[in-house]
Amino acid sequence: MTRVLVIDDDPGVRLVLQKNLEHAGFEVLIAEDGPRGLGAARLGAPDIIVLDLMMPHVDGFEVLRDLRLHATTSTLPVIVLTALTDPVVKERCRHAGADLVMTKPFEPGALASEITRILDLQPRVVPLG
């Protein structure tokens, strides 16, 4: 089962995303801030990360940079969620290594289908022999 790590500081949004993704058939890990998110990314073995941009203390950009710096998480696909519509923000996210930037609000089914699409694009590790 595909395991999705959701990093968001808003408990309501966390719950909404969790239910939404579980409803779509994913296993969901939850982290309530940047540092916890980084820990879960390294130890929880997620297949993909859904990351909120605007968080106190450690924001989404910093989490993204940290993820890319560490070997275990450097190639992990990341979807950034933001309510900001500024194209500059989008560009910055891409530059920092986001695979996709989704602007809130989006259709309830959109996140799940984007996750499936991005994971289908990832190179697969095929065991030898």
Added chain:
Amino acid sequence: MTPLSAAWTFVTALAMVVVIGWLDRETGLYLSFALIYLAPIALVTWKGGRLQGFVVAGISSIAGLTSDLASAPASLNGVPFWNACTRLGVFCLVVAVLDGLHRSHEAERRMARTDSLTGAANARHFAEAAGRQIAGARRYGVPLTLAYLDLDNFKAINDTFGHSTGDKLLRCVGEILSHTIRPTDLVARIGGDEFVVLLPHTDAAAAFQAVTRYRLAVLEEMSAHGWAVTVSVGIVELGSDIHTVDEFLGAADSAMYEAKRAGKDMIATRETWTPGPETGIDMPPEEAPALDPSLVAARVDSGDGDGAELRAVDAFSLRMPVEDER
């Protein structure tokens, strides 16, 4: 309009047609009664609908024709028949126009009472109905209970999935409530994500059973859609400290707030308290009777069912909801 009163209107109109027809016959050919016949026709159309209107229009035309024929000289040939047809046309036209007017009048009245998004009653209609029910409950000494339902986490749904999804969710909740409430209950939407249900002839304990059913139906539907929305409910029975609709709403709202404060996704009931014997003033919440140990807050977990969390809340008895029997 009950079927019985519609039938009475029809019979009354027929009697009127007979009397008018008799007068028409007695007064001879030259005095026209066409306008007078419109009275019973208009009456049944407004009260009983188009079909009855057309029937009475037809009978009136026949009555007019027979009275014309009774006094018309043979030399007039087909003139009474032509006149009867003309009258029938005018009568039918009046029925059609009046019925159209009545329908749009009814539609407007319905719209003025309902919330356009969810189809539940609106705040104004609720206030009127609740005012009547409070007066009735006082007069006849029967219980009356109000349940205040607030959707938890609705804002996050709106922020994440947009207002169209939020509206869809509200419509869904309105529909479920309208279908699961008892026929005597009234459901109204009184704010963004706030619904109230008025339960006449129902005490807090019975209301708790009913509201548990409504709540579970909503939770089931929400989880079927993958929406992380739960319901916090405040239940208040009409007590001696409540006199107006606003006080009733306020008490139910604060009970709902207790449910929110105690962790959301649960039902809080406030037991009614009676005025203290010495002072005659209402007992403040702090001096309310001690909490029955069996009345505790309980979180009914809508998802995995393992998150039972117990808390007692001052001045409010939060009852252990019936365990999810799904």
